[in-house]
Amino acid sequence: MHTSSHALARLLGDWAGPGPAHRRLSDLVRLLILDGRLPLDTALPGERDLAAVLGISRTTVSTAYTTLREQGYLTARDRARGRTRVPPGDRQPEPGTAGPDLLDFSHAASPAPGEALHRAYTRALDQLPRYLPRHGYAHVGLGELRAAVAQRYTDRGLPTAPEQILVTNGAQHAFSLLVRTILRPRDRVVTDHPSYPHALRVLRNAGCRITPVAVTDDGWDVDTLVTAARGAALAFLIPDFHNPTGLLLSEVDRPRLRLDCPLVVDETMAELALDADPPVPVAAYHPGVISIGSAAKTFWGGLRVGWLRADRELVQRLGQARSGTDLGTPVVEQLACAELLREIGELLPDRLAGMRERRSLLLDLVRTRLPDWTVGRSSGGLSVWARLPDPVSSALAAVAPQFGVHLAAGPRFGIGGAFERYLRLPYSLDADPMRAGIEGIASALAAVRSGHRADPSPTPLA
Ligand SMILES: Cc1ncc(COP(=O)(O)O)c(C=O)c1O
Structure with a gap:
C-alpha cells in the first residue's frame, strides 16, 4: 500500500x-x-x-x-520509499490500550459494575452444565440471550422476536460483519460527521466511499441526509447519544428519517440517557432499519458481546457469513449478558447517576482549567465534544503522553483531516484520574502553544 x-x-x-x-x-x-x-x-x-x-x-x-x-516509524532507506512501522517496544499505546501509567482519555468506556458482573458470571456458571453436553457453537447466538435482547427491544417500544437477533462479539464485530457481507468496494456509504472512528475504519477497509454529513451542535440535518442517501448503498448513523458528541436525534426527526438506501443505526450508547428520556429505537419508526447494539457501554466492554437486529433472513445470512472469520460468541459471556439484561432495570439508575456526576465534574474542570474551550451540549453517552480555539488537536495528542495522558485527536473522528479544532473528552474515568488528566491536558496545551516538541518515548507522570 x-x-x-x-x-x-x-x-x-x-x-x-x-x-x-x-x-x-x-x-x-x-x-x-x-x-x-x-x-x-x-x-x-x-x-x-x-x-x-x-x-x-x-x-x-x-x-x-x-x-x-x-x-523507528519508517523503514530504513533500503527501498525507494520509507514504509510506516511501529518500533518494537514503543511505549505509546494503541488507542484504548493506554498502559497503567497513562490516563486513558482516548476511550469512552466505563469500568464494570463489579458486583453485578460477578453475580451475572456466577449465575452463568451455574447454568453452564446445561450447555456442556452440546458442542457450544451457536452461529446466531444462544436462544437465551437472543430472547433477552429481543425482550429489551420490545420493552423499549420496538416489538422484536428472538429470531431477529444475531449475537456478535461486540457492536464493532456486528458492523464489520454486515459491511463485509452486504457491501462491495466502491460502494458509497453515508455517515455522520464526526463519527465513531472504528466504524469509519471498517468502511475504509472495505474500500467504500464515504459521504460524510455534518452533525453540528444543532444535531442532524435530516433533509441533507435524505439527499445524500439517494443512490448510496448504505447509511450508518449513531442517533442515540452519538459518539463523540453525545447528541440525540429528536423525536420529531426520527419519523422523518426516510432514506432511499438501507439504514444501519448504531445504538451502542442508547441505554445511557443522562438528561433525555430513553429514546424509542429508530427501527420502531422504520421497520427495515438494521439496529446494532452492545453490552459494552451499558455493562462492560470486556464482555465482548453485542448484537444486530434485522429481519430473520438477514440474520440467517449473516450467521452463515460469519463463519468466514469466527464461529460464534463464548457461551459463558452470552449467559452472563442475558443475566445482566434481565437486571437492567435495577442496575441502570446507579450507573447513570455515576455518569452524571462524572460529567458535571468534567464540565467544571474544563470551565476552570481550559476556559477558552467550548463544550457541546450532550444528553447522554460517555463523552462530550470540545471545541478548541486553535487547530491543535493532533499536536496536543502527540505531546499529551509526556504529560501522562493518552488522547484521541479530533481528526480520528472525521474524514480528510477534519476536526483539528475538536477533542473528544470522555467522562468515564473516576474523579481523581479525571482531575489529573485535565491538568495533564492543560499542561500539554501550554506546551503545544509554546512550540514544545513531542518526545517519541513519552515519560508518563508518576
Ligand atoms: C458508537 C459505537 N459503536 C461501536 C462501539 C464498539 O462497541 P463494542 O465494544 O461492542 O464492539 C463503540 C464503542 O465505543 C461505540 O461507541
Whole structure:
C-alpha cells in the first residue's frame, strides 16, 4: 500500500503551528501511524512531491522523514520509499490500550459494575452444565440471550422476536460483519460527521466511499441526509447519544428519517440517557432499519458481546457469513449478558447517576482549567465534544503522553483531516484520574502553544 502526497496532506489537515515545521511534520505523521489513520506498511510519498504539495522545502520533508526513521516509524532507506512501522517496544499505546501509567482519555468506556458482573458470571456458571453436553457453537447466538435482547427491544417500544437477533462479539464485530457481507468496494456509504472512528475504519477497509454529513451542535440535518442517501448503498448513523458528541436525534426527526438506501443505526450508547428520556429505537419508526447494539457501554466492554437486529433472513445470512472469520460468541459471556439484561432495570439508575456526576465534574474542570474551550451540549453517552480555539488537536495528542495522558485527536473522528479544532473528552474515568488528566491536558496545551516538541518515548507522570 502507498499513500499519495494529496492523501497525506488531507490527513495532516491544517498543520500550521509553533516550532520548526519538520518537527511538526514528523510528530503528526507519527500520530497518524499510532492512531491507525496511516496503516502500517504504507509507503509514504516521495520527498520532492510531498514538499511541493505541502508548499514547504524538500529539506523539511527530508528532515522529518529522517527523524521518523531514527525513531523507528519508517523503514530504513533500503527501498525507494520509507514504509510506516511501529518500533518494537514503543511505549505509546494503541488507542484504548493506554498502559497503567497513562490516563486513558482516548476511550469512552466505563469500568464494570463489579458486583453485578460477578453475580451475572456466577449465575452463568451455574447454568453452564446445561450447555456442556452440546458442542457450544451457536452461529446466531444462544436462544437465551437472543430472547433477552429481543425482550429489551420490545420493552423499549420496538416489538422484536428472538429470531431477529444475531449475537456478535461486540457492536464493532456486528458492523464489520454486515459491511463485509452486504457491501462491495466502491460502494458509497453515508455517515455522520464526526463519527465513531472504528466504524469509519471498517468502511475504509472495505474500500467504500464515504459521504460524510455534518452533525453540528444543532444535531442532524435530516433533509441533507435524505439527499445524500439517494443512490448510496448504505447509511450508518449513531442517533442515540452519538459518539463523540453525545447528541440525540429528536423525536420529531426520527419519523422523518426516510432514506432511499438501507439504514444501519448504531445504538451502542442508547441505554445511557443522562438528561433525555430513553429514546424509542429508530427501527420502531422504520421497520427495515438494521439496529446494532452492545453490552459494552451499558455493562462492560470486556464482555465482548453485542448484537444486530434485522429481519430473520438477514440474520440467517449473516450467521452463515460469519463463519468466514469466527464461529460464534463464548457461551459463558452470552449467559452472563442475558443475566445482566434481565437486571437492567435495577442496575441502570446507579450507573447513570455515576455518569452524571462524572460529567458535571468534567464540565467544571474544563470551565476552570481550559476556559477558552467550548463544550457541546450532550444528553447522554460517555463523552462530550470540545471545541478548541486553535487547530491543535493532533499536536496536543502527540505531546499529551509526556504529560501522562493518552488522547484521541479530533481528526480520528472525521474524514480528510477534519476536526483539528475538536477533542473528544470522555467522562468515564473516576474523579481523581479525571482531575489529573485535565491538568495533564492543560499542561500539554501550554506546551503545544509554546512550540514544545513531542518526545517519541513519552515519560508518563508518576
Ligand atoms: C458508537 C459505537 N459503536 C461501536 C462501539 C464498539 O462497541 P463494542 O465494544 O461492542 O464492539 C463503540 C464503542 O465505543 C461505540 O461507541
